[in-house]
Amino acid sequence: MTEKFAPAVTALLDEAQELVGQEIHVELGTKKVGYIRHGQSRQVENEDGSITIFVTDITNVDYTLSHELLHLLMAHHGYPQIRFNLTTGKEMFDRQLWATAIELYNVVSHVIIGAQQQELQLVDQVAQEQYLAGILAEVPVEEDKPDRLAVFRTLALLDTLVFYHGETKLFSRQFKEKYPLSYYGAQRLYKIVAAKPVDSPFTMRRAVVNLFAAFDPWLESVGLATTNHNQLITLDGVFSARQQRLQVRQVFTILHSELTVRKGDQSAYIGIGKTDHQNAFILTAPAGKQQSADFFKHVYSQSIQEFMREQQIPFVERK
Structure with missing residues (x-):
């Protein structure tokens, strides 16, 4: 790996390698869309125990790589994990429910990760503009009534509120125009996440449990099937x-x-x-x-x- 990262990112990489006790490889793609989304990186454990982090879009490598490293560090610093021990017997249905649970869990994780990135000065004005550009580019304009993308929109906007720490001046007008129902739902769920500090394994778990509990009533309110994550998902x-x-x-x-x-x-x-x-x-x-x-x-x-x-x-x- 010859690419140079910001000193704070290099320090995170060194910390992660020491904590995990294995080599962590970083592979950078060539795509550069001009905005950032949290799906632009992933980590894979190799057969020899080493880990490869793929940064598939290089619009903002320092932000994206640090985000992935902080997820890895949280898992090894004793933060509670979600586990998919149970099945409904319907594979596709299971995968939909698991995907939703992962998004809700990650929303809460991002409270901690975002605070750490802020402390490391990895979220500057450019990153804030790139994040909003990613939402506007990838979240489709809302229909007149809830459709099959309602959950995706709402969780994406909820994650946006977490990224901006609840500050809405930058996007409130646009979101009300493009995503009125989903934005309302996201604000409703954000109140649950922001109700108490999220800064430790205990407070993180409490926030995930509360968000799981609030999610089904929101789904019911827009006429969608509930998830029952409190029983299906092990936390x-x-x-x-x-x-x-x-x-x-x-x-x-x-x-x-x-x-x-x-x-x-x-x-x-x-x-x-x-x-x-x-x-x-x-x-x-x-x-x-x-x-x-x-x-x-x-x-x-x-x-x-x-x-x-x-x-x-x-x-x-x-x-």
Whole structure:
């Protein structure tokens, strides 16, 4: 890699390589559309364990590469991840639901990533203009009523509000003209994201859960089918030392689900948080009525820490 990046980006690359413990290769494309979108980069883990980050558009390499590196760093700094452990049995439907969950999760991630990019002085006036140009270029003008692109538009505009930290002077008039329904929906959802600070694994998880919970009522309000992400999508738990000592029965309700486990196609039991009503893990139970009863009796009596480690369920320790 001979391309020179801004010092702040080079430092992020060095930090990521040290944290991951593997070589990170950067491959730059030749496309240059003149605007930035978050889909202009991706990362791939290679067979030897190294990682390649592809920057497919070089309009603003420092912004795009730093954005991808910060996503990578978040995953390795103990931020909760979303996991697709369950299936409806309909592959295309599953993929649509997963894609929506990823976008909602990324919106919240971008609060943290955007703040870090601002601190590193990687979001200047040029980047702000390029971001808005990307939205106007790639988000189609709205129909008179919600269509199949309503979710795409609304989530793109929600991400825009996050990028600009809720400041709307630069685009408010244009968005009201081009995307009146979607912009209203995005503003409604942005209030959920911006209600409390998002600056740690715990606050990030809280914001994702709240956004999942707000998303279905918005879908219903525009006549679209709901997602039920609170049950379909597993979001790693974040527990304090005190919470880890509590019994499973004190923190979770374990529900039998009509959904099945993706690996093995077994009947699924979902661990739903009693406070936030979000899926934090899935289980399969042994066959046989008595064996199953004994299994759940044992599970409910365990501490959160014992249970998570015994079942090899990922979780984050709240500092």
